[in-house]
Amino acid sequence: MKYWSELYNPRFGQISLWILLLTSSYLVLETHLQFQYLPKGDNLSILGYVLPASFWNSWLILPIGKVVFFISALGWALLPLWAKKWSDADEAKLVKALLFCVWICVFSYFFVSCTYWENLPWVRHKFVLPFWLLTINALWYQFYAKEIISAIRGEDFFKKELYPGWTYGASVFFIAIFYTFSGISKIISAPDWGSGLSLQLWTVAFGDQNSIVTKLILTDRFYAKVMQSGVLYLECFSFLANFFAPLRLLIGLGLLSFHSAVDLVFAIKIPFESQKVLLLLYFLPWFRTKKKKQSKEKNGAIGEV
Amino acid sequence: MINKQILVVSALCAIYVLISPVVKELYPFSMATMFAFPLSKLYIYEARDAKGKVVGEDWFYSQSDNLFDPPPLTLGRTGYGRREVGKLSTFDKEPPYAKVVSEQELKQFVLDKLKNEPELGYVSVSQNLMEPVLVDPKHIDPVWSRTMKMDNPNFKSK
Numbered sequence: 001m002k003y004w005s006e007l008y009n010p011r012f013g014q015i016s017l018w019i020l021l022l023t024s025s026y027l028v029l030e031t032h033l034q035f036q037y038l039p040k041g042d043n044l045s046i047l048g049y050v051l052p053a054s055f056w057n058s059w060l061i062l063p064i065g066k067v068v069f070f071i072s073a074l075g076w077a078l079l080p081l082w083a084k085k086w087s088d089a090d091e092a093k094l095v096k097a098l099l100f101c102v103w104i105c106v107f108s109y110f111f112v113s114c115t116y117w118e119n120l121p122w123v124r125h126k127f128v129l130p131f132w133l134l135t136i137n138a139l140w141y142q143f144y145a146k147e148i149i150s151a152i153r154g155e156d157f158f159k160k161e162l163y164p165g166w167t168y169g170a171s172v173f174f175i176a177i178f179y180t181f182s183g184i185s186k187i188i189s190a191p192d193w194g195s196g197l198s199l200q201l202w203t204v205a206f207g208d209q210n211s212i213v214t215k216l217i218l219t220d221r222f223y224a225k226v227m228q229s230g231v232l233y234l235e236c237f238s239f240l241a242n243f244f245a246p247l248r249l250l251i252g253l254g255l256l257s258f259h260s261a262v263d264l265v266f267a268i269k270i271p272f273e274s275q276k277v278l279l280l281l282y283f284l285p286w287f288r289t290k291k292k293k294q295s296k297e298k299n300g301a302i303g304e305v
Numbered sequence: 306m307i308n309k310q311i312l313v314v315s316a317l318c319a320i321y322v323l324i325s326p327v328v329k330e331l332y333p334f335s336m337a338t339m340f341a342f343p344l345s346k347l348y349i350y351e352a353r354d355a356k357g358k359v360v361g362e363d364w365f366y367s368q369s370d371n372l373f374d375p376p377p378l379t380l381g382r383t384g385y386g387r388r389e390v391g392k393l394s395t396f397d398k399e400p401p402y403a404k405v406v407s408e409q410e411l412k413q414f415v416l417d418k419l420k421n422e423p424e425l426g427y428v429s430v431s432q433n434l435m436e437p438v439l440v441d442p443k444h445i446d447p448v449w450s451r452t453m454k455m456d457n458p459n460f461k462s463k
Contacts, residue, residue, distance in 0.1 A: 005307050041388035045332035117332045118386040128335045170314045182337035189341045198343030200445050221443045
């Protein structure tokens with residue numbers, strides 16, 4: 001956790017930000033209002049408690065939110081690259097424009113997700129993590145916007161140390177705690193959650209009968225129990241990814257296998273591609289928190305940090 | 306400077322950790338409760354036409370309570386953002402979570418569906434209870450079954 005207070009080469013940070021913006025865009029594209037004709041139910045978001053119920057009946061809110069999101073996301077992704085082309089522009093104005101795009105992007109994603117949740121007869125958990133990760137990255141830009149713009153205009157952005165370790169650390173924290181909470185919510189509802197019985201019943205109800213994994217689960221409760229308990233332990237102990245890098249890799253691979261197994265078992269598709277991308281991005285060792293070789297590689301090599 | 310940044314980010318992490326367990330599901334806070342309620346029994350529903358072919362494949366699952374992603378029950382809430390009407394209520398907030406649907410409720414639900422199926426003269430609706438059987442506890446099997454024939458009042462013969 002000591003790396004939270006260190007500064008690193010921004011290569012991983014900037015590339016992961018672009019991937020995060022693409023992932024969020026993919027999710028925003030998925031949103032729709034096809035259940036808006038149903039009567040309004042309960043509030044499923046903070047905005048649900050702030051805005052009147054009639055607000056969520058407007059068909060305009062989602063398209064407007066989407067357009068604002070895409071324009072601001074494009075601005076956040078590309079404005080730093082365009083900064084060096086505008087050599088005459090006032091640096092302070094560029095910083096302001098960049099931060100405007102950054103926060104509009106975060107809030108429009110939040111708005112689109114709230115609108116989607118308020119208009120669904122179920123919930124879509126995959127919209128949660130990108131919001132928090134966008135917020136963390138927005139804070140990175142908020143604190144370092146001036147240095148980022150200066151470095152890009154000086155064409156040494158990828159040579160400077162402008163990526164604070166807390167950006168990566170907090171991103172890992174949110175992903176890890178999301179899965180730990182998922183495990184805890186299972187234990188709270190039933191201490192013997194991993195018995196295998198409920199997995200067999202869900203598989204009967206929603207399983208793809210042609211899948212090998214489905215057949216294995218239904219063959220013997222022992223296999224179902226091993227899989228279900230394994231997922232439970234994995235989720236509950238995901239928070240350890242914050243403290244140990246080798247464990248982070250193992251937990252990441254375990255969670256990826258879990259999502260892939262869900263894809264193989266259930267005929268009703270529960271697409272979690274965005275979660276897989278985030279796990280691949282933050283739990284695989286693309287970013288290293290040790291700064292051993294950095295001084296040797298300062299001249300342009302990948303920030304081996 | 307960096308200490309101030311860490312303080313801000315840590316506060317954000319703390320807010321998420323403190324609020325999510327209380328509200329369970331209130332965007333952007335979440336306890337990710339998918340599959341959190343373990344069933345110990347399951348009722349399977351099926352409707353077949355005169356030839357024995359399954360009809361209305363999505364009647365009972367896409368239009369009934371979501372058994373793997375139940376609605377948030379915190380802050381006085383009982384449902385999702387939009388409330389489905391005319392659905393089969395199959396989820397119970399208490400164990401074993403799978404609710405027994407009464408014959409009357411099931412009949413009414415199927416009659417509503419048949420309004421949009423004028424080509425069906427009648428359907429055979431079955432309700433099967435799945436749970437472990439004592440003689441073979443490693444498997445789950447139908448342990449109880451009920452089938453009823455329901456005429457379609459909206460039937461229009463060709």
